[in-house]
Structure formats: structure tokens, C-alpha cells
Amino acid sequence: MRPADNANNIEKLIKKLRYNGSAETHNRILGNVMQALDAVEKEKPNAPTQNIWRTIMKSKITKIAAAAVIVIAVVLCIHQFGEPLVTGTPTFAQVIQPILNAQTATLTIIIGQEGKGPEIHDMIMGSRIRRTLSNIEDLVAIIDLQTGRILQLSPKEKEAAYIDLKDWPSIPNYMDRLRNVITKLQDSPHFVIKELGIQEYNGQRLIGFRASHPKVEITIWADPETALPVRIEQISGQMQVICKDLQFDVPMDESLFSMDVPEGYSLQQAELDLHGATEEDFIEGLRIMAEDLGDGYFPDSVALEDYIREAPNVAKKIEEMGLSEKEQTELAMKLQQYLLFIRFFKGEGEWHYAGKDVKLGDAETPIFWYQPKDSETYRVIYGDLHIEDVASDKLPE
Amino acid sequence: MLQDKLLLRQVKSGSKDALRLIYKRYERDLLTLAANLLGDTGAAEDILQDVFVSFVRSVQNFHLRGSLKAYLLTCVANRSRDLLRKKKRQQTVNITEAKKSESNVKSPFYTALCNEELQKLGIAMTDLPYEQREVIVLRLHGNLKFRQIAKLQNVSIKTVISRYRYGLDRLRSLMNGEFTNETGR
Numbered sequence: 036m037r038p039a040d041n042a043n044n045i046e047k048l049i050k051k052l053r054y055n056g057s058a059e060t061h062n063r064i065l066g067n068v069m070q071a072l073d074a075v076e077k078e079k080p081n082a083p084t085q086n087i088w089r090t091i092m093k094s095k096i097t098k099i100a101a102a103a104v105i106v107i108a109v110v111l112c113i114h115q116f117g118e119p120l121v122t123g124t125p126t127f128a129q130v131i132q133p134i135l136n137a138q139t140a141t142l143t144i145i146i147g148q149e150g151k152g153p154e155i156h157d158m159i160m161g162s163r164i165r166r167t168l169s170n171i172e173d174l175v176a177i178i179d180l181q182t183g184r185i186l187q188l189s190p191k192e193k194e195a196a197y198i199d200l201k202d203w204p205s206i207p208n209y210m211d212r213l214r215n216v217i218t219k220l221q222d223s224p225h226f227v228i229k230e231l232g233i234q235e236y237n238g239q240r241l242i243g244f245r246a247s248h249p250k251v252e253i254t255i256w257a258d259p260e261t262a263l264p265v266r267i268e269q270i271s272g273q274m275q276v277i278c279k280d281l282q283f284d285v286p287m288d289e290s291l292f293s294m295d296v297p298e299g300y301s302l303q304q305a306e307l308d309l310h311g312a313t314e315e316d317f318i319e320g321l322r323i324m325a326e327d328l329g330d331g332y333f334p335d336s337v338a339l340e341d342y343i344r345e346a347p348n349v350a351k352k353i354e355e356m357g358l359s360e361k362e363q364t365e366l367a368m369k370l371q372q373y374l375l376f377i378r379f380f381k382g383e384g385e386w387h388y389a390g391k392d393v394k395l396g397d398a399e400t401p402i403f404w405y406q407p408k409d410s411e412t413y414r415v416i417y418g419d420l421h422i423e424d425v426a427s428d429k430l431p432e
Numbered sequence: 433m434l435q436d437k438l439l440l441r442q443v444k445s446g447s448k449d450a451l452r453l454i455y456k457r458y459e460r461d462l463l464t465l466a467a468n469l470l471g472d473t474g475a476a477e478d479i480l481q482d483v484f485v486s487f488v489r490s491v492q493n494f495h496l497r498g499s500l501k502a503y504l505l506t507c508v509a510n511r512s513r514d515l516l517r518k519k520k521r522q523q524t525v526n527i528t529e530a531k532k533s534e535s536n537v538k539s540p541f542y543t544a545l546c547n548e549e550l551q552k553l554g555i556a557m558t559d560l561p562y563e564q565r566e567v568i569v570l571r572l573h574g575n576l577k578f579r580q581i582a583k584l585q586n587v588s589i590k591t592v593i594s595r596y597r598y599g600l601d602r603l604r605s606l607m608n609g610e611f612t613n614e615t616g617r
Contacts, residue, residue, distance in 0.1 A: 045604050048553050049572050054467035055460050060477055065455055068484040069448055075488055076446045327438060355441045357496040 131255070133263050137283035145277040147340030158285075163292035170346065179294055186294050195300040201311065233259055241265065275340070312376035318420050320373020321403070323366065325395035328352045333390030333402055333418070339378050382407050389431065393418045401431040436500040443491055455484060458501055461574065462508050468569040469512040471558050479515065483507045505574040506584050509566060516562065556606035564599030567592055 134140075144155040153170035162181040168174060173191045178184075183200040231243030231254070241256040256266040267278040296302050325333045328349055335341065342349075353366060380386055382405040390402035397418030404415040404425070412424040415431070442450035462483065466476035483504060487494070496503065557565055563585065570576045570584070582592045 045553075045600055045607070046572055048550065049557075049568060049603075051547075051550055052468055052554055052557070053460070053464045053573075054473055054476060056463045056473075056477060056480075061455075061459055064459075064477065064481045064484065065452065067481055068451065068455065068488060071485045071488040072443070072446065072448060072451055075492070330442070352441065355444050356437050357440060357494070358437065359497070 131264070133283045139283070139285055139287050141280070141282045141285050142278045143280045145279070146343055147275055147338075149277055149279075153343060158287060158291065160287055160289070160292050163294075165291050170343075177292055177294060182294075184294065186296070188297070188300065193300050194303070195296045196303040197296075199304075236266070239265075312372040312379070314376070314414065314422075316369070316372035317376040317403075318416060318422075319369055320376070321390070321416070322395070322420055323369055323373070325390075327356070327366070329395075331395050333393050333395065335391045337373075337377055337388045337390070337403070339374060342374060380405070383410075387431075390418070395419070404430060437496055440491070440494070440496055440500065443488070444494075451488065454500065458504055461501065462504055464573050465505055465569055466508050466512055468557065468573060469509065469566060470515065471554070475515060476512075479508055479511050482511060502574075502576060502580055505570065505576060506580075509570060509574075509584060513562070513566070553603065553607060556603050559606060560599050560602060564595045564602070567595040568599045568603075571596060 138160075140157075140159045142157050142159075144157060145153075146155070153168055156167045156169070158165040162179060164176075164178040164180070166176045166178060173189045175188045175190065177186045177188070179186075185198040185200065187196045187198060188194070227247045229245045229247070231245055233240055233242050235241075236256060240259060242259040243254060243256045245252065245254045247253075252270045254268040255264050256268075257264045263283070264281050265279070266281065269276045269278070321333060321337075324337075325331060328334075334345070349370075353363060358366065377386070384406060386403065386405040388403050389400075393400050393402050395418060398421065400418045401415045402418055404413050406413045406427075412426055413430055415423050415425045417423070436454070439450040439454050443454065459480065463476055463480050466479040467473050470476055470479070487504070487507070557568075560568070566585070567581055570581050571578070576584075578589050578592045578596070582589045585592060
């Protein structure tokens with residue numbers, strides 16, 4: 036049979052018509068292409084840092100996934116220290132009295148250090164919170180603590196999303212809850228209160244009290260004349276939360292807390308499993324943070340407050356990856372689980388992270404370790420993301 | 433594909449290593465495509481350079497929706513077609529002379545092939561209508577799907593498949609005719 040007698044043979048022959056070019060040719064072309072890249076880099080304006088959330092928020096799904104964790108980041112703080120406190124002193128009792136009597140409240144919350152992160156603005160009425168975030172434009176979240184549901188609204192885009200929080204502990208009334216917590220704290224034998232005296236803060240004279248417990252440390256600053264608390268600092272685990280600009284019994288319109296979707300809004304639904312994040316989810320998140328978002332290096336920190344601070348940069352990198360909406364959703368969901376693992380950490384004691392400046396693939400360097408509940412050994416994750424069970428006396432220093 | 437997206441992001445950040453990797457990954461397929469479409473290795477090299485320079489200049493606003501390879505192949509095909517059209521427009525001589533001229537332009541790649549059989553096949557390729565040659569080359573050297581080629585040529589998939597079959601038939605006839613003549617001598 037002649038070589039070109041059938042279609043297969045002619046196709047095989049055509050495939051042999053290849054031209055690879057010489058090394059010199061490719062060096063020349065590549066050199067010119069690199070020059071073009073240099074020129075582009077010189078002309079490139081400084082990377083925009085503002086309003087980057089607007090970009091990621093264009094995607095409905097990513098918006099829901101990315102914002103939800105941040106929205107609920109501090110809702111459970113009150114719930115978390117629901118064990119225990121104090122033998123009150125009269126003055127401390129006076130300071131907490133407005134909290135105990137209030138029906139509504141407004142406050143500003145900062146996760147981490149003041150001035151370094153975004154601010155969360157809350158209005159509280161009964162079991163509902165109306166929340167906005169300083170670094171996410173066009174987002175209003177109404178959180179119903181009783182049903183474990185969030186209604187996220189984008190007034191400009193006319194978009195709404197219900198997010199159901201799976202395994203959410205029902206909190207009938209936020210202010211009641213707060214009262215119960217404080218009352219319990221007052222009765223706890225583990226709780227110690229230290230009076231910090233009168234100190235000047237931002238030009239204002241404030242009286243301070245530090246209430247300490249093995250699981251939480253709360254510092255309350257109040258106006259010494261009126262005994263109204265104006266600032267509460269709380270350290271719980273590895274998370275610091277500051278509540279400032281506190282005001283109580285502010286008149287509010289009930290409609291601001293409605294869980295009904297406003298007319299003319301398009302609606303999406305999602306579910307967030309708060310306690311479903313596993314070690315595998317966390318490891319996958321570490322891989323994404325290093326490989327996809329960190330140029331091969333692990334992040335400086337895995338703490339939620341640092342993630343929130345870095346969120347605009349993460350959003351920018353995700354945007355630059357040019358992923359489809361489906362891929363963006365998958366990525367956002369994976370990051371969500373990674374954050375939830377840390378936020379609702381289920382291990383004993385504290386977790387430890389040492390991944391800063393460690394390159395993905397480094398099998399020798401431990402980057403994260405923690406003690407699972409009821410385990411005698413620790414789980415240690417290394418830079419190549421393999422895990423070892425390690426006795427406490429052999430933990431990294 | 434995710435790897436391409438990651439490399440693309442790094443190029444957007446100014447990474448020369450990432451750009452080099454992309455270039456090295458696709459240089460041969462793109463050059464082969466251009467050489468087969470144009471029949472001229474020098475012009476093919478120019479096209480390859482133009483495509484990459486253009487890619488770099490527009491990379492900041494570039495959003496990859498499919499495969500990067502398919503995108504670059506499409507760029508090479510479009511530029512090759514534009515180049516041939518431009519050359520045709522520049523011809524002021526009559527059709528016969530233009531054909532001769534075109535044949536002269538096409539020949540360097542194929543005549544430089546060491547294998548006589550491939551030389552004949554290459555020269556037979558230059559006798560195909562351009563649309564048929566483009567389909568065959570994109571399919572066999574670019575591994576593009578008929579659907580992708582249809583989109584590029586702005587015709588139906590049926591038309592693309594027909595062009596592919598007619599092109600192969602014609603090549604087979606041309607090649608077999610050559611062999612018949614040789615063996616008949």
C-alpha cells in the first residue's frame with residue numbers, strides 16, 4: 036500500500052511537517068518578548084489597593100462566600116465566653132449596668148489591632164444585628180441569631196443572599212445573651228477582676244476594669260462620670276476583638292432589621308457549615324494560600340484578623356487568576372473552610388503557626404501544630420503538607 | 433489549565449520566569465503552525481514574535497477563559513491569515529504572476545525538508561485552498577477541535593469537517609498522483 040493511501044497515513048505524514056526553529060531564533064524572539072515585558076512593567080501604574088473588594092464583589096457567588104466568614108467572624112464572641120465570671124465590685128457593677136439594661140445598642144468592632152484592620156459597624160436589636168464592613172462596599176448583612184440566618188444585601192446591585200449557618204447555636208436575644216454571660220461571669224470562681232483606675236484615652240478620661248478568665252480576658256473602659264461603657268477589649272484564644280463607640284438604647288427603626296428580601300432584589304441562597312471544617316480542609320487552604328496566592332510561600336499568618344486585613348490582596352490575586360465563576364466559587368469555598376478551621380478551632384489549647392517565609396514543599400520545616408481534642412500527641416503539618424503525630428516533648432520550639 | 437492561569441497571573445505581576453515557561457511550553461507548536469500556514473520559516477518566526485509581544489502588551493487586561501494554548505494558536509492563525517491577505521493585496525501583477533510569487537514565498541519551509549516524501553506533501557499542501565490547509569494544520573498540529581476551528585473561521589462545524597475531508601482527499605490524490613508518475617516512469 037502506498038504511504039498516502041488512507042486518511043490515517045496522510046494525517047501521520049502531515050504531523051511530521053514540523054518546524055522547531057533554532058536555539059538562536061528562540062533566544063532572539065524571547066529577548067524581544069522580554070523587552071516588551073520590561074516596557075509594560077515600566078508603564079504599569081501602581082497597583083490599585085482601594086475598592087478592590089468591589090471587583091470581587093461583582094461575582095454573586097464569590098461575594099457570598101468571601102463575605103460570609105467575615106460577617107460572622109465576631110458574632111460568636113459573646114457565645115464563646117459563655118462560661119463564667121466575677122465577684123463584682125460595686126463600680127464594676129455600675130459599669131456593666133447599661134449593658135444589662137439596654138434594649139438596643141450600636142458599636143464598632145475591630146478584629147486585631149486598632150487602626151490596622153477594617154471596622155465592623157453593628158446595630159443590635161433583640162436577636163438581630165445589622166452589620167456593615169468598612170472594607171466591603173455595598174454590603175449590608177442582617178444576622179438573625181435566633182434562626183442562624185444571614186441576609187446579605189447589595190443595595191447598589193440590588194442583590195440579596197440568604198446564608199443559613201449550619202449548627203448555629205440559637206441565641207434568642209443578643210442583649211439577653213450578653214446579660215446572661217455577664218451574670219454567669221460574675222458568679223464564676225475562676226474569674227478575677229482587676230481595677231485599672233482612671234486613665235486618659237484619646238483625650239478622654241476613662242475608668243478601666245480587666246476581667247480575666249482562663250478562656251477570655253475582657254477589659255472594659257467606661258466614662259467615670261456616667262459609668263457608661265465606651266470601649267470593650269476582648270482577648271479570646273488567639274483573637275483580639277475591640278468594641279468601641281458603644282451606645283445603648285439608641286432609638287432604631289425595626290424595619291432596618293427585617294429579614295425579608297426588599298422588592299426588586301435578585302436572590303441567591305447558600306449554606307455555611309460553621310463546624311464542618313476539617314484538618315484536610317485546612318491543609319488544602321494552606322496549599323492554596325502558598326501555591327495559588329503566595330507565589331510558593333506560605334502566608335505570614337493564618338489568624339483570622341490577618342486574613343481580613345489581607346483580604347483585598349487575596350481578592351486581587353484571585354481576580355488576576357482569571358478563573359471562571361465556577362472555579363472562583365470552588366476556590367472561595369475552600370478558603371472559607373480554611374478560615375473556619377481556625378475561627379472555630381476544635382483542638383485543645385492554642386494552635387501554633389510558623390509558616391512565615393517557608394516555601395511550599397519544604398519537608399523539613401514544621402509550619403503548623405495543634406493538639407486534637409482527647410489526643411495525647413500533637414498533629415504537626417510540615418512545609419510539604421505532610422503530617423506527623425508528635426509527642427509534646429518533641430514539638431518544634 | 434490551572435497551571436496556565438497561575439503562570440498568567442505571575443506574568444501580570446511582571447515575572448519573566450513565568451513568561452519564559454509559557455514561551456517554552458508552546459514555542460514549537462506555534463512555530464510549526466505558522467510555518468505550515470505560511471510555508472515560510474522566516475515569516476513564521478516573525479509571527480511567533482508578534483503574537484508573544486502582543487500577548488505581553490495586553491496581558492494586564494487579558495482574562496483567560498479557555499486554554500492558553502488554544503488562544504495562542506488562534507492568534508497565530510489569525511495573524512498568518514492577515515499576513516497572506518496583506519501580501520495578496522500588495523500584489524500588483526496579474527494572477528498568474530501572483531501565484532508564482534506566492535509559490536516562491538511558500539516553498540522555503542517545505543523545500544528545506546530532508547525527506548523527499550515530506551517535501552512533496554508540503555508542496556501539495558501549498559496547492560490546497562487556504563481554508564482547507566488552515567483546518568488541517570490547526571487540527572493536526574494544534575490539536576484544536578472542529579468546534580474551535582469553526583469559531584475561528586466563523587463557519588459551521590459541518591463546513592469545517594468538510595474542509596478537512598476535502599483537504600485530505602485532495603492531498604491524497606496529489607501525493608498518489610506523484611507516486612504513480614514516479615512508479616510509471
